[in-house]
Structures are given as structure tokens and as C-alpha cells.
Amino acid sequence: MGKVIAIANQKGGVGKTTSAINLAAGLAVLEYKTLLIDADPQSNATSGVGIDPGTVKAGLYECIIDSVHPKDVIVKTDTPNLFLLPTNANLVGVEIELVSLTNREYMMKKALEKIKDKYDFIIIDCCPSLGLTVINSLCSADSVIIPVQCEYFALEGMGKLLQTIKIVQTHLNTNLDIEGVLLTMYDGRLRLANQVVEEVKTHFQNMVFNTIIQRNTKLAEAPSFGKTIIMHDSIGKASVNYLNLAREILQRNGLTKISEENRTMNVEEENLSQTELSEDI
DSSP, X not given: OOEEEEEOOSSSXXXXXXXXXXXXXXXXXXXXXXXXXXXXXXXXXXXXXXXXXXXXXXXXXXXXXXXXXXXXXXXEOSSTTEEEEOOOGGGGGHHHHHHTSTTGGGHHHHHHTTTGGGOSEEEEEEOSSOSXXXXXXXXXXXXXXXXXXXXXXXXXXXXXXXXXXXXXXXXXXXXXXXXXXXXXXXXXXXXXXXXXXXXXHHHHGGGEEEEEEEOOHHHHHGGGGTOOHHHHOTTXXXXXXXXXXXXXXXHHTTOOOOOGGGSEEEEOOTTSSSOEEEEOO
């Protein structure tokens, strides 16, 4: 049975979709069969892996509202072991149509239960809101990753998001865990970025991933080529960042079985003050 991880933050521009795409790619490259679900009407996760949303005749909307079987709309990507459940412009109307439905919070979960056991990991790219689509994503998920950019107002809106997660945990999905808080868009040359890192770690402590996603030109341009960062710049720092994140998630879920002395690899990060260590699989 695959683990479902939602990536959510109602604040836009925090690297949510970038992280969903490239974490999924990292897990896939590490030989875990992974499904990326685009649950954002903007369809950026769909285009980000090279699928034109305009060509998507059926996607997540049809799975939720019309009971189309997900296996009939899931497509392969150029990354081995990475599959996509795409979306198109139809998803814009899903919030309105869900309102009148019985058990409206569980419609996505109902759809995913049909294919959940076919994948090792399922990554959901949530839209930047706290509406019914996000609630459906959180009710479908085993855990949630919260991306936080290393910029001013980094913690803006976090209280509301955490309150929503708490409500879901209490009333709708008692099994939902917080997988971790992911720091993104880090630039070690900026004092502010380092202050934000310290502030977030002070607030959330062990919930914060050790891996920090650095601001990177290759990472920003990869979606314009319809490629994951691993396919676009396989030996670059951004690829290393997301592979490290994938390894860290595997560690947290007890999916690694190698000795302590052999589990780390040295990665030279020019924007970080020290060498980052991660598990080598």
C-alpha cells in the first residue's frame, strides 16, 4: 500500500509545485514507483513534467466528479518509475460541485483507494488555498509536507494552515501526520535567509527537514522544458537537494537498511556554511 503525501501551503510562491514534482522524481529515481497527482487547477505539475494540460481530456476532476477510474487517466512521464495523474481547466469548478455532495471531503480518497496499492509513494500537489480541494487532499493523505520559503513573511499564514490540519486530524482524518516542514528558496548569501532558517527551526524544531532547497537558476528553468530537475540537470545542486530530501523521507519512514558509517555522502554546497550530509541508498 503506497504512502500518500500531500504538499500544502495556502500561500503561493513557496516552491510547493516545484517540490512536489522533484520530490516525486527523486523517489522515482531511487527506484520507488511514484505517482504525482496534480490537484491544482493551474495545472503546473502537469506541464512541469512535460504534459500539455490542453491535451488532457480526463484528469483528476473526472476521477472525483464522474467516477472515472484513475488508471484510465494516469500517464507515464519521461522519468523512470514516475507517473502522473494530470489535471486540466475542469478542476476549477470542482469546489462548487463538491459542496452539494454527501461525504464531499472524501471524494478524492475514494478515487485514490482504487489505485493506492499500485504505488510506493503518491505525492499530491495541492492548490494554494484552504478550500475543499485541499481538504480532500488532506483527507486522502497519510502525511503532509509544508514548504516554507526562506524569505520575509515566511511564517505568514502558517497558523491558519496548521489550524486546518489540526481540524482535519481531529474530525476527518485521524491518521494524518505532518511529514515535515521544508525550507525552500534558500540563498546563503542573504542574512535574512539564515535568520528565517533559524526562526523556523526554533518554532518547529524536529519537524523541520535537514535538507534545505536552495534557490537555483536550473531549478527555475526546468519547468519551461517540461522536465524534472533530475532530467534537466542531473548533477546540479538542485538535483542533489531533492535526492537528499527523498532519502530523508525514506529514513523517516524506516525504508533504509544500510549501516550508519556507509549511509552518508558528502555534497559540496557553495551557498551553505557547511557540507550537507545525506543518506546514500
